[in-house]
Amino acid sequence: MASWNSVPLEVIYQVFGWLTFISWGISCYPQVILNFRRKSVVGLNFDYEILNTIKHWSYLIYNASLFFSPVIQKQYFDKYGYQQMIPVAANDVAFSTHSVVMNLVVLFQLAIYERGNQKFTKYAISIVAIVCLIYSICFFIALPSHSWLWLISIFNSIQVCMTIIKYFPQAFMNFLRKSTDGFSIGGVLLDFSGGVFNYSQMAVQSIDQGSWVNFYGNMGKVLISLVTIVYDSILMLQHYVLYPEKKGVTCSKNYKEIKQPLISESPIPIDQQIKDSVPAQEV
Structure with missing residues (x-):
């Protein structure tokens, strides 16, 4: 296994890695907090969340397997050379684990809070079912020859596919509603930062090793960075340019007051209600 040639670059690599973890890790919290405060998930696309969950489960399996398994690491070195470095860092495993928990x-929250008429579409459910079927088939294909590196590469490829398609339902719903209300822009900004830091981390490793093997040896990490940056740019464009939040439009603090009729339903005649509601003039 290769070692670092430059201590400063190794430090920068670690810094970028943990900045990625912090950015992507806390990017989940603005949406969770927003849902909790509103006691509602209206505006948050359900398909986005279920696809995002599948994505992070796949990424966790890939990262944890390659980082902890000596067998899979040996298969990686046999394929790419023992002079290369494992393209998965501790922060990758930490991020994946944390993301799975936060998505759950x-x-x-989707189950307990006000959701309006939102639900999982049949398309998202079909995608999840197909992904699970692919996982099962690939596992039994890899089992006889113990092709575990190939198997986790399938997981990595699927998580890239999930990354590519998961943003579309949310962006499309924003387009239909002409609003980003209910979808936290704070999470998008942090997600964008994480994508930049993640790509920068891989670039630093390549510069130190004088090789781009870690890029095509872990295309999943490269692609999720680039896809995240592109889609988050679209979501930021929607929030700040296309569908900006209207100033001066605020919601009532008490929703019950909105629903309460101006004239209460009572046996008292309407004329008398109106008369009683007008303050008496001082003599």
């Missing part, structure tokens, strides 16, 4: 929290 959001799914729980």
